[in-house]
Each structure stands twice: as structure tokens, then as C-alpha cells.
Amino acid sequence: MQTGPLITSHFRALGEIDDNELLLLTALQDELLNIEAGSIFQNIGQADAPLFTLHAGWACAVRCLADGQRQVLDIFLPGQILGLQDIGHDTTQSELVALTDIEVCRVSRQQLRELLGHHPRLAELFFVFLAREHAMLVERLVNIARRPAGQRLAHFLLELQARVNKDEPEFDLPLTQADIGDALGLSAVHVSRTLGRLKRGKLITVNRGRVRIEDASALRASCEFDKGYLSCVPPLADAPP
Amino acid sequence: MQTGPLITSHFRALGEIDDNELLLLTALQDELLNIEAGSIFQNIGQADAPLFTLHAGWACAVRCLADGQRQVLDIFLPGQILGLQDIGHDTTQSELVALTDIEVCRVSRQQLRELLGHHPRLAELFFVFLAREHAMLVERLVNIARRPAGQRLAHFLLELQARVNKDEPEFDLPLTQADIGDALGLSAVHVSRTLGRLKRGKLITVNRGRVRIEDASALRASCEFDKGYLSCVPPLADAPP
DNA sequence: CGCCATCTTGAGGTCTATCAATTTCAGTGG
DNA sequence: CCACTGAAATTGATAGACCTCAAGATGGCG
Numbered sequence: 001m002q003t004g005p006l007i008t009s010h011f012r013a014l015g016e017i018d019d020n021e022l023l024l025l026t027a028l029q030d031e032l033l034n035i036e037a038g039s040i041f042q043n044i045g046q047a048d049a050p051l052f053t054l055h056a057g058w059a060c061a062v063r064c065l066a067d068g069q070r071q072v073l074d075i076f077l078p079g080q081i082l083g084l085q086d087i088g089h090d091t092t093q094s095e096l097v098a099l100t101d102i103e104v105c106r107v108s109r110q111q112l113r114e115l116l117g118h119h120p121r122l123a124e125l126f127f128v129f130l131a132r133e134h135a136m137l138v139e140r141l142v143n144i145a146r147r148p149a150g151q152r153l154a155h156f157l158l159e160l161q162a163r164v165n166k167d168e169p170e171f172d173l174p175l176t177q178a179d180i181g182d183a184l185g186l187s188a189v190h191v192s193r194t195l196g197r198l199k200r201g202k203l204i205t206v207n208r209g210r211v212r213i214e215d216a217s218a219l220r221a222s223c224e225f226d227k228g229y230l231s232c233v234p235p236l237a238d239a240p241p
Numbered sequence: 242m243q244t245g246p247l248i249t250s251h252f253r254a255l256g257e258i259d260d261n262e263l264l265l266l267t268a269l270q271d272e273l274l275n276i277e278a279g280s281i282f283q284n285i286g287q288a289d290a291p292l293f294t295l296h297a298g299w300a301c302a303v304r305c306l307a308d309g310q311r312q313v314l315d316i317f318l319p320g321q322i323l324g325l326q327d328i329g330h331d332t333t334q335s336e337l338v339a340l341t342d343i344e345v346c347r348v349s350r351q352q353l354r355e356l357l358g359h360h361p362r363l364a365e366l367f368f369v370f371l372a373r374e375h376a377m378l379v380e381r382l383v384n385i386a387r388r389p390a391g392q393r394l395a396h397f398l399l400e401l402q403a404r405v406n407k408d409e410p411e412f413d414l415p416l417t418q419a420d421i422g423d424a425l426g427l428s429a430v431h432v433s434r435t436l437g438r439l440k441r442g443k444l445i446t447v448n449r450g451r452v453r454i455e456d457a458s459a460l461r462a463s464c465e466f467d468k469g470y471l472s473c474v475p476p477l478a479d480a481p482p
Numbered sequence: 483c484g485c486c487a488t489c490t491t492g493a494g495g496t497c498t499a500t501c502a503a504t505t506t507c508a509g510t511g512g
Numbered sequence: 513c514c515a516c517t518g519a520a521a522t523t524g525a526t527a528g529a530c531c532t533c534a535a536g537a538t539g540g541c542g
Contacts, residue, residue, distance in 0.1 A: 063379070063383050065383070065387055065465065066465055069387050071382065071383045071386050071387055073379055073382065073383075085372060085375045085376070085379070086372070086376075087368070087369075087372055088368070088369040088370075088371075088372030088373055088376070088473040089372070089376065089469075089470070089472075089473060091469070093376060093379065093470060094379070113365070116361065116364070116365060116368070117361045117362065117365055118361060119361070120357065120358045120359060120360070120361050120364055121358065123357070123361055123364040123365065123368065124354070124357060124358055124364065126368070127328070127329070127357070127364065127367070127368055127371065128328075128329040129329075130329075130368065130371055130372065130375065131326060131327070131328055131329030131330070131371065132329055133375065134326045134371065134374065134375050134378065135326070135327075135329070135330065135334060137375065137378050137379065137382065138304070138314055138326070138334065138335070138378065140382060141312065141314065141378065141381060141382050141385065142304050142306070142312045142314075144382065144385060144386045144426070145312050145385045145425075145426030146306055146310050146312055146426065148497070148498090149497080149498075176519090176520070176521095177520075177521065178520085184386075185385070185386030185387065186498075186499090187498070187499055187500075188520090188521085189498090189499075189500080189501095189521090189522085189523090190497090190498055190499070191521095192520095192521055192522055192523085193498095193522085193523085195521095196521095196522075196523095208507090208508090224306060224307055228330075228332070229330070229334060231330075232329040232330060389529070389530095390529080390530075417487090417488070417489095418488075418489065419488085427530080427531095428530070428531055428532080429488090429489085430489095430490085430491090430530090430531075430532080430533095431529090431530060431531070433488095433489060433490060433491085434490085434491085434530095436489095437489095437490075437491090449539090449540095
């Protein structure tokens with residue numbers, strides 16, 4: 001167990017889990033896998049696919065359409081669990097793509113379900129985790145369905161800023177403009193134009209894959225961003241008798 | 242307990258639950274409430290809001306934006322649980338609106354969380370339930386982000402047909418064209434035009450709030466509809482020792 | 483019969499997509 | 513250090529999808 005069981009890095013923030021539970025979670029994880037940027041490490045429609053815990057790097061879930069269009073469903077940061085949303089289906093509903101070189105651990109679906117079936121508090125933790133994914137997806141939906149390109153981008157950047165690092169105005173964004181377009185339902189060309197507009201408006205600056213939020217309050221106001229949906233309630237503190 | 246605990250109507254389909262579990266679920270439910278069409282029975286931002294089981298009628302979850310735009314996040318049919326997606330947050334993330342006259346039961350959030358904390362198999366059932374909501378939301382996102390109005394409407398109607406009644410080509414659609422627009426990210430005017438186009442193309446007919454799918458295969462082909470995402474895997478059949 | 487919400491239809495405008503041509507830039511090898 | 517290369521980003525021009533405003537038609541309901 002080299003760098004430690006990152007599966008718990010978000011859980012710690014959500015609520016206390018005891019040493020026994022932590023041990024069980026750690027045991028679920030396989031050896032560390034290295035996957036290089038751009039790889040598709042899970043295809044759509046796979047049966048009995050494992051889940052992954054993301055230890056380093058960025059990844060995303062993608063749905064491809066017959067005409068070649070792509071929709072990025074989710075962007076994953078270290079500490080997140082990949083594939084949780086498919087746990088109720090017998091076949092994967094999306095592709096998993098490495099955006100950068102990444103390190104992941106495979107987690108058996110069977111084993112996870114069994115573990116959750118025996119440890120209610122862990123099940124609750126995972127439930128809350130899924131609920132957070134759901135809330136993020138809702139925001140994405142509202143964003144795409146209702147806001148023009150400028151506001152869409154503003155919201156997208158503010159969400160990532162909040163997720164990467166709550167305070168720093170500057171963060172790495174290892175995404176191509178085409179990727180951003182796929183996430184926001186815009187063409188790559190229009191992403192370029194719109195980013196340019198935000199830059200000229202002194203709202204952001206971009207430098208070699210690094211974004212700096214120059215005027216956070218103006219951005220927030222423009223797209224009604226409220227990061228409340230990113231935080232979840234820890235499970236009940238009581239222990240079952 | 243008049244008409245029986247509808248909270249279980251979908252659960253039965255997902256997996257067997259024993260009489261004890263059924264009893265516990267039933268006990269959670271309060272008295273039956275009648276709410277009339279158009280009422281907002283849950284506001285956004287409420288703390289400690291109850292969940293609801295929907296026994297009769299249609300409801301939906303809505304997010305409103307500052308400029309008056311609305312986004313329908315979910316449409317609920319009898320047997321569904323309302324508010325499940327907010328269980329990880331301390332405050333409600335959406336409005337709940339009755340689309341028709343409805344009957345609901347309130348379910349205490351506290352009590353539900355406690356119950357789930359003690360009954361792993363029920364927790365797993367609810368987990369799968371939330372996963373289904375998630376899958377539906379993903380489809381909605383892809384639909385809105387990537388498909389033009391005609392295909393969006395086709396997908397929307399096919400999903401409802403599958404959910405209301407797997408086989409019947411005809412079903413009631415108690416939604417205004419403005420509601421449909423709010424669900425699909427279209428203006429009411431454009432919904433009207435697009436529906437007209439589908440009608441002229443002999444793909445559907447509409448009569449007094451009742452829709453008939455005339456050419457299901459053409460519709461399905463046009464929007465790549467595949468109802469797989471609507472069905473979930475029942476939980477593991479084993480019982481904890 | 484008249485009222486109100488809903489739906490339909492038309493005209494004009496805005497936003498975004500597409501196609502195509504450059505430009506920038508990181509990486510590579512000479 | 514520099515030229516070369518391919519991916520990514522920028523920019524322009526044009527087209528199409530969808531929106532908004534506005535007027536009229538429809539239809540349930542008192």
C-alpha cells in the first residue's frame with residue numbers, strides 16, 4: 001500500500017469512519033494501475049465492469065453518439081470513485097477516458113456490493129457520494145439547457161475551481177477546448193471565441209493550460225454560481241446497536 | 242392504510258423484500274395527502290424537508306433561474322420517490338410541483354436515513370433507485386446537449402411511453418407545451434412547431450392531452466433511443482448472516 | 483356565450499454551428 | 513539553436529437552428 005488508500009480521501013471529509021471500515025475499504029482496492037493520457041480504460045456496454053478509485057490525474061466519463069458527437073458527463077478529480085453511477089445497471093453506461101496520465105485502483109463491483117450490504121454506514125457514505133454526483137449533474141443540466149455560452153463557461157470554470165482548490169484563483173485545466181465543448185454542448189470553435197471574450201473582459205486569463213479567475217465575483221454573478229451543491233451532509237453519527 | 246403502501250410498487254419489481262422490510266417501509270409513510278394540480282409542495286432551499294412517495298398523479302422537480310427561466314429536472318410517475326436526490330444535502334435543491342392532482346405520503350428524512358442505516362438491503366434498494374434517477378438524468382443531459390428539437394422531443398416521448406406503459410402506443414401526457422419546453426430546454430413556441438412537424442410526418446398524433454406513437458421504430462431510430470437505462474439490476478439475493 | 487389558458491402561425495433577430503484558412507505552440511530531431 | 517511538425521487555438525464568413533414578439537385560432541369551462 002504505497003501512497004495510502006485514496007478511496008477514503010473524500011470520505012474523511014464527509015464523516016468519520018472507524019478503523020475497521022477503513023481497513024475494509026482499503027482491502028477492496030487492487031494494485032495501482034498507471035494509465036496514460038488519452039486512453040479509454042472502460043468501454044460502453046461492458047458487463048460486470050469494475051469501479052475505479054482515482055488516485056492521481058484527471059479522468060472523465062463520456063457518452064458517444066452515432067454521428068460522432070461526444071458528451072462529457074462528468075470530470076473526475078483525484079479522490080473520486082469512477083463508475084459508481086453504473087452500479088445499478090448490469091452494463092456500463094459510459095466510456096471512461098484518462099485526460100492526463102492517471103493512477104487508478106480497480107474495485108470489484110461484486111465485492112463492493114457485498115461490503116455495502118453488510119456495512120450500512122459505508123453504504124450511506126456511498127449513497128451520499130452518488131447524491132453528490134447527481135447534484136453536479138443537475139447543475140450541468142441547468143447550465144447547458146438554460147445558459148448562453150459565456151455563462152456556461154463561467155459556471156464550468158467556477159465549478160472546477162471550487163473542486164480543485166477552494167481558494168486559489170489559479171488552477172491547471174488539462175482539457176482541450178474541444179473537450180470543454182464536449183462537456184458544455186458547444187463546438188470547439190465557439191469555446192475559443194467565448195473564452196476570448198471572457199479574456200478580453202478581464203474576467204479570466206489563460207496561460208499554457210492554466211486558468212486564472214481574475215474577477216470571481218463578476219463571473220459568479222453572471223451565471224448565478226453557488227457552490228452549495230458540491231457539499232454534502234455527513235451520515236448520521238449514531239452507530240447501529 | 243387504504244390503498245396499500247405504494248412505496249413498494251417499484252421495489253417489488255426490483256427485488257424481493259421480505260415482509261418485515263415491507264412493514265418497516267410502510268410504517269415510514271404518513272397519512273395520504275391530496276395536492277391539487279399546479280401546487281408547489283416543496284420549495285427550494287428548505288432545510289430538513291421530507292421525502293414523498295407518489296401514489297397517484299404526475300409531479301415534477303423544477304429549478305428556477307433568476308431571470309425566470311425554468312428547468313424541469315425530473316418527471317415523476319406513481320410509485321416513485323420524490324426528494325431522494327436531495328438526501329445528501331441539508332437543503333432542497335429543487336422545487337416539487339404537482340402536474341396533475343396527486344396523492345402523496347410524506348416520509349421523514351431522519352427516519353428514512355435511520356432505517357437505511359440499519360437495513361443494508363433496503364439501503365441497497367434505495368441506492369439502485371437513485372442510480373436509476375441518475376441514469377435518466379444522464380440521458381436527459383445528452384438529449385438536451387446534443388440533439389436538435391425534433392430528436393429531443395422524440396426521445397422525450399419515447400421515454401415517457403416506456404415509463405408509463407411499456408407496450409401501449411398511446412398514453413396521457415398531462416403536460417403543457419410550455420412544460421415540455423422547460424424539460425427540454427426549448428421555448429414553448431418551438432415545441433409547438435416541432436410537434437407539428439412530427440404530426441405532419443405521421444410519427445405521432447396528439448389528441449386532448451393524449452399522445453399516440455404512430456411510428457415507434459422511425460422515432461427510435463431518429464434519436465437512438467434505447468430504454469436500457471430505465472431498468473436496473475436488483476440487489477444481491479443473499480441475506481446477511 | 484364569453485373567458486382564459488393554451489396552442490398555432492408568421493416575421494425578424496440572435497446565437498451557435500460549420501467550413502476553411504491562419505496562427506500559435508510544444509515537442510522533435512537535425 | 514533552429515527548422516520542422518502536428519495538434520490546438522484563433523479568426524473570418526456563411527448558414528441554420530432556435531428565440532422573441534405579436535397576432536390569431538382553438539378549446540375547455542363557467
